Amino acid sequence: MTVRALFFFAAALLLAVPASAQDSLYTVSGVHVDAGAASTTEAFNAAIAQGRGRAFQILFRRLTRQADWAKQPALDAQTLVRMARGFTVANERRSTTRYVADVTYMFNPDAVARALRAAQIAYSQAPVRRILVIPMSPNVSHGPWSAALQAPAFKDSLVPFTVSAPEDDASLAALNLDTATWNDVSAVAIKNHVSEVGLVQAFYANGKMTVNIRRLGAGEQPAKTQVDVPMLQTVGTTYPAAAQAAVRAMEDLWKTRSAIDFSQRGKLTADVRIASLEQWGEIQTALSGIGNVTGVTVTAMNINYARVNLAYMGGVDQLREAVGAAGLTLTNRGGQWMLAKSQ
Numbered sequence: 001m002t003v004r005a006l007f008f009f010a011a012a013l014l015l016a017v018p019a020s021a022q023d024s025l026y027t028v029s030g031v032h033v034d035a036g037a038a039s040t041t042e043a044f045n046a047a048i049a050q051g052r053g054r055a056f057q058i059l060f061r062r063l064t065r066q067a068d069w070a071k072q073p074a075l076d077a078q079t080l081v082r083m084a085r086g087f088t089v090a091n092e093r094r095s096t097t098r099y100v101a102d103v104t105y106m107f108n109p110d111a112v113a114r115a116l117r118a119a120q121i122a123y124s125q126a127p128v129r130r131i132l133v134i135p136m137s138p139n140v141s142h143g144p145w146s147a148a149l150q151a152p153a154f155k156d157s158l159v160p161f162t163v164s165a166p167e168d169d170a171s172l173a174a175l176n177l178d179t180a181t182w183n184d185v186s187a188v189a190i191k192n193h194v195s196e197v198g199l200v201q202a203f204y205a206n207g208k209m210t211v212n213i214r215r216l217g218a219g220e221q222p223a224k225t226q227v228d229v230p231m232l233q234t235v236g237t238t239y240p241a242a243a244q245a246a247v248r249a250m251e252d253l254w255k256t257r258s259a260i261d262f263s264q265r266g267k268l269t270a271d272v273r274i275a276s277l278e279q280w281g282e283i284q285t286a287l288s289g290i291g292n293v294t295g296v297t298v299t300a301m302n303i304n305y306a307r308v309n310l311a312y313m314g315g316v317d318q319l320r321e322a323v324g325a326a327g328l329t330l331t332n333r334g335g336q337w338m339l340a341k342s343q
Contacts (some may be wrong), residue, residue: 025062026112028055029104036098043099048087052080055105059112063123065255066248073119083111113291122261124254129325130160131215131250132194134168134185136201140175142166144236145202148243159250162192177201182216189218195324198250202242207231209238211246215253219331225253257321260292260314268316269299270330270337272306279341280306286326292318308339 031054035047053075060072075083085106092101116123135146150163164172168188175184177199182189185197199214208228215223227249229242274280287296287310295311312319323330324342331338 026107028058031055031103034100047099051103131196132192133161133198134164138203140172148239260318270339272339274304290322
């Protein structure tokens with residue numbers, strides 16, 4: 001295949017937009033509904049409408065930072081219907097005047113995006129990569145604090161996480177939350193097939209429990225946040241509430257990095273090494289599915305190299321996060337951006 005033919009094949013691929021891989025992010029499961037009315041049909045309709053509003057609130061809080069929760073737009077029932085893709089029901093019970101069920105609602109990502117942009121609310125639109133949580137209290141240990149973080153209630157967290165195994169404690173014994181780097185945890189991260197680690201430390205002092213969270217990522221600057229939790233009788237009885245606060249803080253830490261301000265726009269030039277025509281097609285397909293990438297232009301190309309201009313919304317950190325979620329890496333080497341398939 002000539003370079004000219006390869007170029008036009010690449011351009012055609014850029015025009016192909018695949019189905020969204022983010023549907024699960026816009027699906028809200030297990031919304032319990034219970035409504036009564038003069039007939040079964042009316043009760044059913046009332047229950048589904050009742051649950052749809054609650055489902056949107058869950059979705060809104062899933063996508064946005066806690067500081068923006070008070071800005072949730074007030075949407076009427078018809079608007080919510082237009083934003084929805086459908087629903088499924090489970091554990092259904094009916095009578096002549098009552099309808100009870102657990103409902104899963106599916107929302108249209110584009111419709112949700114339009115509503116949030118109209119309200120000028122920054123939001124995250126990419127699924128989060130799984131992270132490894134290392135429990136510390138105050139040092140690495142697998143006691144009640146670790147057990148609290150593994151509670152079933154956190155399995156559906158926006159930030160999917162795995163708690164490190166007890167057999168890893170010995171290799172992490174010298175870990176210091178304030179000075180730890182990626183090199184200190186990389187071996188355990190590789191073992192667990194993750195590229196991000198969260199050190200989650202709980203300690204008691206001065207009548208309160210403090211939870212410190214430090215996020216470490218390969219080739220990224222560490223990020224840290226802290227939350228205080230009032231004591232509930234004893235340290236042991238406070239751990240579940242502290243774990244809930246820790247999970248919410250992890251979600252907010254990720255959203256702060258990934259929530260896109262769609263009024264902000266940028267451009268950058270990236271070099272792409274091409275191992276094969278198939279790999280080149282995969283890279284372009286991945287780029288076409290990234291919501292905050294608004295344009296991709298190929299400016300130079302040969303058999304094993306391409307240079308592309310990326311136009312995007314939000315900041316560079318949000319772009320890198322979205323690119324990473326799409327199975328690509330975007331790195332800056334001496335002022336030049338490099339784009340590649342993730343290993």
